[in-house]
Amino acid sequence: MARLALPIAFVALALAACDAVGAAPSLDGFWTVKFERKPSGQALIDSLPKGAVLINDTGAGELAAGDFAGLKLKPAAIEQVKKYDYSQELKRENTCVPPSVVFYMQAPFPMEIYQGRDLIVLKMEYFDMVRVVFLDGRPHPPESAPHSKSGFSTGHWDGDTLVVETSHIEPGTFMNNGFSHSKHIKLSERFRLSPDGNTLWLTQVYEDPETFEGVAARYMAWTRKPGEFVFPYECDPSYGN
Amino acid sequence: MRTRKAALARERTSSRLVGIAAALFGFGFVASAAAHHSFAVHFVADKIVTVKGTVEEFTFRNPHGLLMLTAKDEKGVEQHWRIETNSPNILRRRGWSEDSIKPGDQVTVEGYPARDGSPSMRVYRVTFPDGRELVGQRPDPTVVPGQD
Numbered sequence: 001m002a003r004l005a006l007p008i009a010f011v012a013l014a015l016a017a018c019d020a021v022g023a024a025p026s027l028d029g030f031w032t033v034k035f036e037r038k039p040s041g042q043a044l045i046d047s048l049p050k051g052a053v054l055i056n057d058t059g060a061g062e063l064a065a066g067d068f069a070g071l072k073l074k075p076a077a078i079e080q081v082k083k084y085d086y087s088q089e090l091k092r093e094n095t096c097v098p099p100s101v102v103f104y105m106q107a108p109f110p111m112e113i114y115q116g117r118d119l120i121v122l123k124m125e126y127f128d129m130v131r132v133v134f135l136d137g138r139p140h141p142p143e144s145a146p147h148s149k150s151g152f153s154t155g156h157w158d159g160d161t162l163v164v165e166t167s168h169i170e171p172g173t174f175m176n177n178g179f180s181h182s183k184h185i186k187l188s189e190r191f192r193l194s195p196d197g198n199t200l201w202l203t204q205v206y207e208d209p210e211t212f213e214g215v216a217a218r219y220m221a222w223t224r225k226p227g228e229f230v231f232p233y234e235c236d237p238s239y240g241n
Numbered sequence: 242m243r244t245r246k247a248a249l250a251r252e253r254t255s256s257r258l259v260g261i262a263a264a265l266f267g268f269g270f271v272a273s274a275a276a277h278h279s280f281a282v283h284f285v286a287d288k289i290v291t292v293k294g295t296v297e298e299f300t301f302r303n304p305h306g307l308l309m310l311t312a313k314d315e316k317g318v319e320q321h322w323r324i325e326t327n328s329p330n331i332l333r334r335r336g337w338s339e340d341s342i343k344p345g346d347q348v349t350v351e352g353y354p355a356r357d358g359s360p361s362m363r364v365y366r367v368t369f370p371d372g373r374e375l376v377g378q379r380p381d382p383t384v385v386p387g388q389d
Contacts, residue, residue, distance in 0.1 A: 060378075062279050062280050062281035062282075063279075063281060064281045064282060065281075065282045086278070086282055086283070089277065089278035089279070089282075089283075090278055090283075094277070095277065095304060096277070096304070097274070097277060098277075099277065108331065109328070109330065109331070125330060127277075171274045172274045173274055176277075176278075176279040176282070177279055177281070177282050178282075180274040231330045231333065233303050233328075233330060234302075234303060235303050235304055236302040236303060236304075238300075238302075239300075239302070239304060239305050239307060239325075
């Protein structure tokens, strides 16, 4: 927790320095996962790239071993999955390995969003992950720059939709069943509020030619709950064997 | 002099090997990244088992709470069950806490069995002798008790 204190303090100061958000919709607040039988944000799903494979493991959903939601894996990735030892996941040393932003956004945990003019911060409950999305027009760092589980994100408003592009993502599990994405994965996201402002929709679009063919995507939805807050996660590895 | 030359040659060979290893690791080959375990991979989602026994230990920390339970199987043989909960963060919002279950408590636990056949499960529901219930992972997350 202490290791997060400094970056959070920095981000809080940066946000305080930002001007009013202006005409952009406000995503500020606490958001809890919305479990839906039928997607309420179908319009966002309809705007996904043609042919994108929609991965149906969001929220409480999970894919079993060998189920990759119809995504066509590259031969190296298939070999990787064949060699994967699921029992290793139960080891103490792997218990608290956080997933990357490719997987952690879909987890059934809430988040807080702090929105400024020049940046947006997403404080995720799952594994205490924190994302910073720069809206000030800065470029992405060079390819050789360090990668991280949250990557490097820039964003802009496209009308009422926040468009975020993320690079420099450290390899991590893609579907939590033995298949990992590479460090070259590119993530494009579209965040949009429902007309009443109480539901937040997100689509994530992934391209990673090193591990799978074509384009994959996920859809997520959250409900705004004023007055609630994210709990500390503080993963304890002693759960493992 | 010869010894010094030999040492230099060894150093060069060694640095070359280190260079080759570094190149291999940096090539971008994707090894499977370790991950926090999946429910679907390790537990059977469409089957519920029931165990009645005595609590040995209860810990309530992320990523999963753990309930260690002593119970007897159908032949009367004592078994030690390792029962995990879903994340305590999720359960706190449903009324669970560190003190919800104590060593010595007699409980009935229903849950999703481990795929490997070991005495292990992910908890669905814990019931106490007085009828009190703690709900863990619901079979259908879209159905909230009392709101369906």
